Amino acid sequence: MYSEKVMDHFQNPRNMGEIENASGVGTVGNAKCGDIMRIFLDIDENGIIQDVKFKTFGCGAAVATSSMATELVKGKNIQEALQVTNKAVMEALDGLPPVKVHCSLLAEEAIHAALWDYAEKNGIKIEGLEKPKTDISEEEEEEDY
Numbered sequence: 001m002y003s004e005k006v007m008d009h010f011q012n013p014r015n016m017g018e019i020e021n022a023s024g025v026g027t028v029g030n031a032k033c034g035d036i037m038r039i040f041l042d043i044d045e046n047g048i049i050q051d052v053k054f055k056t057f058g059c060g061a062a063v064a065t066s067s068m069a070t071e072l073v074k075g076k077n078i079q080e081a082l083q084v085t086n087k088a089v090m091e092a093l094d095g096l097p098p099v100k101v102h103c104s105l106l107a108e109e110a111i112h113a114a115l116w117d118y119a120e121k122n123g124i125k126i127e128g129l130e131k132p133k134t135d136i137s138e139e140e141e142e143e144d145y
């Protein structure tokens with residue numbers, strides 16, 4: 001049911017981990033399945049994504065899509081990273097079963113959330129980027145109350 005590429009990225013995930021003092025961090029979740037994905041971006045002064053890592057607490061397809069998404073944005077500039085949609089991630093993985101499409105959406109949203117965080121930290125606006133709806137990092141911060 002899964003392509004070889006999905007199995008490969010699930011069993012040997014690329015760029016798993018975290019980046020300390022990342023330029024941008026995005027955490028998104030899917031309320032229905034409860035899976036959570038976090039992406040860390042290290043962006044240099046020219047707006048190039050030098051490094052990217054992910055942490056995913058979720059299903060195998062979520063791990064595979066996070067892994068592929070990080071591979072696709074690494075070394076790219078911000079506008080190019082915005083083009084890495086869930087469709088692009090799915091194509092790069094040779095497809096996903098229909099019930100697993102939402103897992104790839106999580107990857108797209110996590111990248112957008114991390115870029116949004118980067119933009120906010122630097123007081124810039126990224127053309128074409130909208131505030132991610134499922135960014136749950138703000139809720140986490142509120143837990144301190």
Ligand code: FES
Pocket residue numbers: 030033034035058059060061062100102103106
């Ligand atoms: Fe929800 Fe895969 S089942 S992210």
